[in-house]
Amino acid sequence: MKFFIDTANLQEIKEANDLGVLDGVTTNPSLMAKEGITGEQNILDHYLAICNLVDGDVSAEVIATDLEGMIQQGEELAKLHTNIVVKIPMTINGIKAIKYFSGKKIRTNCTLIFSAGQALLAAKAGASYVSPFIGRLDDISVNGLDLIAQIRQIYDNYLFDTEILAASVRHPMHIINCAEIGADVMTGSLKSIMALANHPLTDSGLEQFLADHAKGNK
Ligand code: E4P
Numbered sequence: 200m201k202f203f204i205d206t207a208n209l210q211e212i213k214e215a216n217d218l219g220v221l222d223g224v225t226t227n228p229s230l231m232a233k234e235g236i237t238g239e240q241n242i243l244d245h246y247l248a249i250c251n252l253v254d255g256d257v258s259a260e261v262i263a264t265d266l267e268g269m270i271q272q273g274e275e276l277a278k279l280h281t282n283i284v285v286k287i288p289m290t291i292n293g294i295k296a297i298k299y300f301s302g303k304k305i306r307t308n309c310t311l312i313f314s315a316g317q318a319l320l321a322a323k324a325g326a327s328y329v330s331p332f333i334g335r336l337d338d339i340s341v342n343g344l345d346l347i348a349q350i351r352q353i354y355d356n357y358l359f360d361t362e363i364l365a366a367s368v369r370h371p372m373h374i375i376n377c378a379e380i381g382a383d384v385m386t387g388s389l390k391s392i393m394a395l396a397n398h399p400l401t402d403s404g405l406e407q408f409l410a411d412h413a414k415g416n417k
Contacts, residue, residue, distance in 0.1 A: 200378045203256070203386035205366065207234045209248060211389040216253050218392070223255035225330070225366065225386040227286070227310070228262060243279060250280035258308045258328075260286035261296075269296040277305045284308045284327060289317045294324045301325025308364065315349040322354060322361040328384065333377070334367035343367070348380045371395050 201222035204215040207230040215221045226249070231237075236245045246259045257280070261272040269292060273285040277300075285300060286308040287293045297307045301324065308328040309321035313336060318329045331350060333343025350363050365377040368387035371394040377385045 200382065201255075201362075201384040202392060203258075203364070203384055204392065205230070205368070205386040205388060207231045207236060207245065207249070209252065212249060212252055215389050215392060220392075221253060221255065222384070223257060223282075223284075223386075224249050224253055225258040225286070225308070225364070227260050243275070246276065246283065247279055250282040253282070255282065256284045256306070257282045258284045258286040258310075260288075260310065264288070264290065264292060266292040266295050266299075269293065270299055273300055273305065273307075286310050286330075287326075289313075289321060294320055297321060297324040297326050310366070313346070315346065315353060318346075318350040318361075318363075319353055322359040326361050328362045328364040330364045330366040330386075332367035333365055333373060334369040336367075337369070344373075344376050344380060347377055347382050351381050 202220050203223040203225050204212055204221060205225045206212060207226045212224055231242060236242055249257050259276045261269045263269045263272050269287060276283050276285050284306045287296050289309050289311045297309055300307050306327040308330055309326040310330045312318050312329050312331040321329045331346050336343035336346060347365055354361060362383035364384040364386060365382040366386050368374060368385050368391055371391055374385050374387060374391060
């Protein structure tokens with residue numbers, strides 16, 4: 200399972216990368232705005248800074264909603280760095296843009312996936328990744344993990360090579376459950392990734408080992 204971090208914060212990306220298990224980064228317009236990155240050139244520069252930090256896929260989202268605009272912005276983003284994956288929202292124009300980019304061998308991440316039908320359509324158009332937002336489904340009392348399982352089944356039935364990128368991951372159990380179901384990738388916060396390392400028995404066990412070692416060496 201690949202681990203992506205879902206942030207535009209360079210410090211958090213660096214910290215996750217230093218752990219040695221990071222495979223990529225996802226961003227979205229809200230995450231970019233949260234870091235105060237505004238204006239076309241600053242946004243492009245920021246994507247480049249992320250690509251230079253991490254040796255892995257970096258999802259950069261188009262803002263346009265018309266087909267021509269999506270293609271123009273996507274081509275500009277793809278030109279920035281070989282790590283860039285063009286992130287495109289799940290709309291009819293988005294599907295057409297994914298089909299276009301797939302023909303040009305430009306990788307895409309179809310975002311805002313909330314149903315198996317959307318994931319099927321994106322895979323048929325040639326998306327490299329689909330991003331089902333599991334946390335946002337959980338927020339409205341729909342089990343996000345069920346959607347991951349449904350998409351896994353469909354992609355396995357027809358051997359689609361589109362990767363399932365579980366997004367809107369909110370906590371370490373989401374990561375573990377997605378791994379059990381067979382999501383190809385998960386994207387989550389630094390906190391959710393780091394939390395995988397924690398267990399109180401590890402802490403107390405280590406404390407005991409160190410205390411015994413200190414006693415024995417008095
Ligand atoms: C995925 O690519 C999105 O950026 C992200 O996972 C959305 O998560 P949220 O629901 O926590 O905003």
